[in-house]
Amino acid sequence: MPASSAGGSQLLDRAALLLDLIADGSPEGASLKELVDLSGLNTATCHRILNTLVGHRLLARDDKRKRYRLGAKMFIYGARAARGPGLISRCEMSLARLRKKTGETTHLMARYNHDSICLDRRDGECVVQTLTGSIGGSVPLGAGPGSISMLAFLDREEQEFILRANADRLADFRDLPVDKAWRLIEETRGRGYAVDIGELIPGIAGVAVPILNEAGVPVASLGFTFLCAKIAPGLVENYAALLRAEIDLIERRN
Amino acid sequence: MPASSAGGSQLLDRAALLLDLIADGSPEGASLKELVDLSGLNTATCHRILNTLVGHRLLARDDKRKRYRLGAKMFIYGARAARGPGLISRCEMSLARLRKKTGETTHLMARYNHDSICLDRRDGECVVQTLTGSIGGSVPLGAGPGSISMLAFLDREEQEFILRANADRLADFRDLPVDKAWRLIEETRGRGYAVDIGELIPGIAGVAVPILNEAGVPVASLGFTFLCAKIAPGLVENYAALLRAEIDLIERRN
């Protein structure tokens, strides 16, 4: 986890590092010892920072098991952040329209470290299994069309770095070999959007188009998940065009 | 905003204060000047802290307008916190079951400062207008059954404090006089659950039951929102019993 070295203030940097470690760890939380080992901080310092964060409810502590996990305030901040003029609220209308037009499950994924995270989603008429599950779910970058569509438009160098880092997790996740990811990246670059037809979850298909920021770097993606059985000639292309149109609207509003 | 005075480390306390101020402010964000005025911090200090937080993406900065708002990482943390063994995931099944049994819009509200926040929700068969809107929406404590059900089971002292603090906002929000809130609190304490039938939003009714923590303090509530037209003898009582049953399950799992 490249814990962003924001040359700022030591204490804050350390607190941010701990938050990251806890967020990236098991949802059951982490013990002081674990965090000391992971962060390399002095035990006393670590303890003090953690407890201050608990005091502010940025972290919560399971008193019985003495484990630290993300606190109640994170719900609030997360929810508030989503209401602000960020990606989620900018995509809200698009998700609703796309769901309405097609009746399919629609989602907004974002890149975070080496993962792709589901930020928002609208369930379709028929319930389909998705890779990420509901809001907040994540998959390693490289798995699934939402994730591939972002990966495909990064620098070659960054792609290599991420795929190398994720190789094990991808294999672990769904027996995905890295060279398959490379093939999908190539195809996606050519087409402009990513497609998966029953390769990851039998019977389930997905299409996704990346959202680029002002600098042209992919930060998120919009996509559909639906049943392979629904596929008819031109359907995938049609879905991709719908996504593209919404993203043009979103990107224009930068 | 009683910015929790966790006798910890100065810098962290200040950072937490700034996060709170930004989270509670407009979703458009706050300028340095505004934050300096609100926090009482020295300009340079404030600036330094804010920029460190931006570096860690806990805050984001609109470079054009120079305004600070909650950052991308808050999405992530919020989403992760929701997946952890916290309230949201513990209530997930309950919300789903309640929605399935009744077909009504179901929601989980939590207390945060003097507000009641929507943490999660399942939309019902027919779309109904709700006070809080979608996930993340908030109302002043005292407005709506979800909020009243929590307020009703707090200490007298705390109730008084909160209602006094919220008086203006309640009046502003939906012309709610404080004495009406007191009446509702009394009724709710007697019944064990809160009810509103078309008083806040014409034609819309709500029932809510509080969730207490180990110490017996209300931390959240589970509720239904539905059309007044649906009401038949015994329906409200029935809904309350369904909520009660789910909450018994949730509280037992502490």
Add this chain to the structure above:
DNA sequence: ATAGTTTTATCATTATGTGGAAAAATCAAT
């Protein structure tokens, strides 16, 4: 251009956070 406001950068000073070390608390095994 000019004045007023807001945001950044600088830097000597010291209040603040640090970490070693030791005390409590907790756990594991007999």
Add this chain to the structure above:
DNA sequence: ATTGATTTTTCCACATAATGATAAAACTAT
């Protein structure tokens, strides 16, 4: 229960890291 190992918590002298007065730079408005 008793002991010993591990983990968490408290304490405090010390030095470093954060502070805030001040000044420079960047905007805004006139």
